[in-house]
Amino acid sequence: MDKYRISGGKALSGEISVSGSKNSALAILPASLLINGITRIKNVPNLKDVCYMLNVLESLGVKYSFSGSIVEIDTRTLSKYIADYDLIRKMRASIYVLSPLLHRFKKAEVSLPGGCAIGTRPVDLHIKGLKELGVEIELEHGYIEAKMTQMKGKEIYLDFPSVGATCQLMIAGVLAAGKTIIYNAAKEPEIEDLGKFLNSAGGQISGLGTNEISITGVDSLHETEFSVIPDRIETGSFTILGAALSKNLTVNNTIPHQIEALIEKLQESGAEITVSQNSIHIKKSGRPQGINVKTLPYPGFPTDLQAPLMAYLTVADGPSIINETIFENRFHHVPELNRLAADIKIEGQTAYIKGVPSLEGAPVMASDLRGGFALVLAGLIAESETIINRIYHIDRGYEELETKLQKIGADIIRIK
Ligand code: UD1
16 A cells, blocks of 8 residues: 655745546546436546446446546446446445436436445435436335336425535436426535536526526436536635645646635635635745634535645644534544644544644555644655555545655655
8 A cells, every 4th residue: 555755844835737537527527427428528637436437437338538627428338227236335425416417317226335434425315306306216125226207306405515416416307308497405616517517518507506406307418528626625724734834735627716715724724825716826825823713515615625734734823623523423633633743632533633843754654635734734744754644535636746846846755
């Protein structure tokens, strides 16, 4: 298993570029199963999670090519309506194949994804919504067994603005008969991107980016070409890195307003940040001030940046409090940060961070994607050497991370 070796304590400067959005790609790739033909998707990040998703599609009979950042999917050979446990368990987003398979075959069998490191993460809202659209669903031996004659548009109220359920129901509603309205929908930019992709193929979806998404069903979708947005969580991760360590860092190829909640929090902590159309410029300004943060659905502070922000606040001048409201078990990075001499205590869903003057390098272990990035950041802040084990978690969501970081002056190498 690969590891990172980091020699920390170095100031970073220069320009760093953001790749395409992982979570957009993970919704758009399975949604392309709705199109009987060829879909060309650009700006796709070359990540483990994207490869898992392409494997899932391939297992269903689809042909694809992935060259540079362009994926071409040919669904004319789609032949299977069963998505096995071994494929789904690797990545929860594989559950998005459920609605397209239903539209293509009138039936689908998709393994339940199960829990994961950051929480139990049920899919009850996906299932409840699909049942409201007229799908018959049984849960048998760990599988969702679904069948239908035709989906019929309906008004659906989500108990929680779930990203996954909103994507699933948009993918379902676009080919349902009549009108589907999703109330209390999630507003994350990746959902807007999925909607724009579906509209580019002939879908009729409005209200994107609001909590009321309205879908007028169409008979079929046509072939299309689409470019995914830049990854806002990678943008946010690099912006935090800049606030922690940079003399002058520019994050390029991004949509700055999508991380407004983070920018405001970093400015509150004392970082100097200016924004231009597609770039963010950051300078560290002494030790950060302690701040309080609560994770919330978009446009609130993203749960995916909770761990990286915590790593930054470990060396704040004053205490910070982080309250995690989205996932019930998303503090696995805390004991590892404490191994690097941070002083963090957890009570329930809240982390109390007592800022310390500096961190010390140590061997640590990544246990999830964003927590893994938090350890990279902490390792870069720490004065001596840090070894990060299990970096396959980081490879799921950061494209060529060490290469990007080396270019801005970080001393980080991958040990094979
Ligand atoms: C997506 C993102 C993930 C991000 C999360 C929240 C992808 C591939 N992943 O995950 O990076 O951290 O949004 O912004 O886009 N829930 C239920 N029942 C459901 C669905 C969700 O109880 O049917 C709960 C979950 O357990 C969790 C919360 O709702 O506690 C949020 O989940 P959701 O917004 O659906 O996140 P994901 O789509 O899993």
